[in-house]
Amino acid sequence: MIMNERIIGQVKRINGPVIEVMGITDAEMFELVWVGREHLIGELIKLDKDSAVIQVYEDTTGIAPYDPVYGAGMQLSVELGPGMVGTIYDGIQRPLETIREISDIYIQRGISVPSLNRGKKWHFVPTVKEGDTVFGGMVLGTVRETENVLHKILVPPKDHGILESLVSEGDYTVEDVIAVLRMKDSQQKTLFLMQRWPIRVQRPTKKRLAMDIPLITGQRVIDTLFPVAKGGTVCIPGGFGTGKTMTQQALAKWCDADIIIYIGCGERGNEITDVLTEFPKLVDPRSGRSLMERTILIANTSNMPVSAREASIYTGITMAEYFRDQGYHVAVMADSTSRWAEALRELSGRMEEMPAEEGFPAYLPTRVAEFYERAGSMETLSSDQGSVTIIGAVSPPGGDFSEPVTQHTKRFIRCFWALDRNLANARHYPAISWLESYSEYLGDIESWWSEQVGQEWLADRTEIMELLHKEVRLQQVVKLVGPDALPDSQRFVLEVCTLFKNAFLQQNAYDKIDTFSTIQKQAKMLHIIVTYSRRGSEAIRKGATLIKLRKMKVYQDIAKMKFTIHNEDLSGLDKIEARLERSMDQLEALHV
Amino acid sequence: MSETKDKSLLSGREYIGVDKIEGALVFVSKTHPVGYRELIECIDREGNPRLGIVLESSTNFVVAQIFEGTSGLTLPGTRIRFSGKPLMISISKDMLGRVFNGLGQPIDGGPAQRSDIELNVNGMAINPTAREYPRDFIQTGISVIDGMNTLIRGQKLPIFSGNGLPHNELAAQIARQAKIRGTNTEFAVVFAAMGVKHDIAQFFIRSFEESGVLENVALFLSLADDPSIERLITPRTALTLAEYLAFHEDMHVLVILTDMTNYCESLREISTIRGEIPSRKGYPGYLYSDLAELYERSGMIKGYQGSITLLPILTMPNDDISHPVPDLTGYITEGQIVFEREMDGRGIYPPIAGLPSLSRLMKDGIGEGMTRDDHPHLASQLFAAYSYVKDVRNLASVIGEEELTPLDHNYLEFGKEFEQRFVSQLKDEERSIEQTLDLGWEVLRTLPVEELHRITDEEIEKYYGR
């Protein structure tokens, strides 16, 4: 694990985070480099004869021409091994807590700290034995990293051979040799609890699998109307203040992934602090343990160097792939991918590349595609199953979705949660538009839902979506001639939609009960509202009036059921349903 | 020159003559290796030094921007001295009660600043693990802020205004009335003016004077007739003092920056001269990062007593909230107070638009033990009802008020009450949070109880029924 530091050239020109280097003799693309005597961390991103361009991940103030540039002899990589879970890293995987011990409240430059704690010992339990033939991706043993996460120690993807030696069960640091591998060419290779992987390279898998299980988020508008599959890709675009971060955080808290990688890319410092203070206190509903025990945070806030913002996305996705390779379901939240794209734009501009739309480089779509391609449900090298789901926020300038980042992202994702400014202004949260959003996963996962909650779910969902679309047409009429012009049957449709929006779609992230709904609660709530709609229209057909329907006492129960019924005890919903049926029976009895 | 020389030996070296002057930029060739963002002195023929910093450095030439402008400089007659270090300013608590230019040099006739503490004006990124999440409610005495867009100590909350709207009055009122109830900590105001007129600076000075706090205020003025480039450094200087006061002197600091639109225009000017590829409306692609570097300097820090609350003011060109300046600001700040010209026209002060305004930090600073138990739901209900008012008004404008349902008439009534009694108040009127919340319930009573979906039965019992 020794890096071969050597001088590879000298600074020629400094333009913000972009530095031109001259006198290059040997250097490789994407090599990790250090600049100047402060050893600022950078990455080599362009090679041309004896000159090169590097992007520096720290503030370059004071760097001058002729300053030395050192090469590390390896590509910019992340360290993968026990100790990642529960940690907060910056965009190039430096642990921020450790940095704070060294440099207090501000992040000083040139700090070099290992990503994984070198001194900490982990209890390793081997699951193979000496003499076994092992291959890349195979599990050598396990380490219980947190109560929630059993960290599987894998043979690095490209290695393969016979285990010449293997340590016995015991406590080891990430740098202790745990195994020696005799490879095909009879070379020896030592293995550790940790391995490195270059961030810009996708980790290999055996094959892609179908995505037919939803990622359950506990957010009703998502799970019921626009579900995402495990391994899927989602884009959440929205102007400022429409709820991108809140949605991402709600998912990070409540979705049923095994590992959460939350990337704060060019956003607010306080939002990261919020996660850091809140998550340890929140209990994972599935494991009963602190949410932090399955979460890794990557924070490259808006005031940190722009170039590290560009790298943070890759740092995060590489960690996600590593846990996927252990057979876990990983969810990656990237807030916001627009800041990443803007970092690309800024670096590209400083390198004087030809811009395409709105100053973004022509390779923007390729980069976006490459990133989302790293999601998926996979058969791992060790024939296990794991997935990486990517949920990327997009911050369109002026909230206008026709801009390049939203448009290009849309081409490569299959689930679109469009945040609507008008809904957000009306404090209808989550402000996910039911008209503009879509999910291409519905067909793949509907049978899973039916198995879990019963056949009627799909019919209920279809019915409510039809009503929501019908409402749009009816509203157009109302806007021209007023509501009185509509017959009661049609005004009742408006009524049902209002109820559905208030009682079901709106979900208050700050309310203890409402913040998360199980699929059973969601299905039941949906069914109650659809029943109200079906039986109500029937009653109106038989002559009941709209006023009567609205004044039903059970209406208020339905309107507030999301706050009053706990996930753990849904019997209250059965009671509401029974009361609803009874009230409708009574109403109809008046009109036979 | 083939190897790195000791930079400190070469710093202080002076070059006579520059190669090119364009706008606020000077180009010098054949220098020693000059550090990126290094401070320079540019000395004109009369021997007056002007400060600048290096924007780009290479083996062939150096580009520097001169804060005091380049007017009157000549190619052969200009001398450049490189300092070998970034722009630092000398800081002390004695700066309170004084007036400075954008570079921190006194302009009130008083003595020059003397202090052992020299700080880099660019500041440094705060480690997010060192931050303390802000939660303390600041009572501004203004109902629409306290009740619906609560200001929290350590928050960055801009005012999105337009030309001729009373943003200065509101900022001054906030500065006068802001208090944390039940505490009595030392506070300071740091005020930075960029490209605004003299009378606006005077207005603030008078207002601070009248409330007797002037000795707790430091002013940094880079006014409309000062070189536009100086505006780029002004907020940095101001924030450097604010950081010192907050995190070395344990003070609670309110920073007012006005007008950030002028700051952004200066940034665009420099970017255009340098021939950079623009993003929207000619503004540079790094406008977001540049603003974030400023705004993220606010907040609270674990283990430190002080705080920086940031109140930037900006005028939206053409009242357009999607213009890059307000848009990028909104993406960085923790909410926004948005002014509406139409409300101002109807004589409502403060003309704060109910719906687009937002305080992102209010959630943790309100409710039981902080303001009052009913606050969160009351605020949410007011927002929801007011947003329906807007729909009803639109409908009424098409089909006529007579055609509206009785319920919709209730909403129109609510809208009127809300704007005239809850939002509207006098420029020196200070309402306690209890008064604000009670007023909120009063206006809600124009609506039937079935409409209050966001309020619990207990709250209805306790507050609505009274």
Ligand SMILES: Nc1ncnc2c1ncn2[C@@H]1O[C@H](COP(=O)(O)OP(=O)(O)O)[C@@H](O)[C@H]1O
């Ligand atoms: N599900 C929700 N429940 C309650 N409040 C919400 C919800 N979503 C958004 N909000 C409100 O909207 C504000 C802005 O949301 P945020 O996610 O920070 O927006 P964005 O990231 O799009 O700028 C939050 O501070 C909060 O007040």
Ligand SMILES: [Mg+2]
């Ligand atoms: Mg956000």
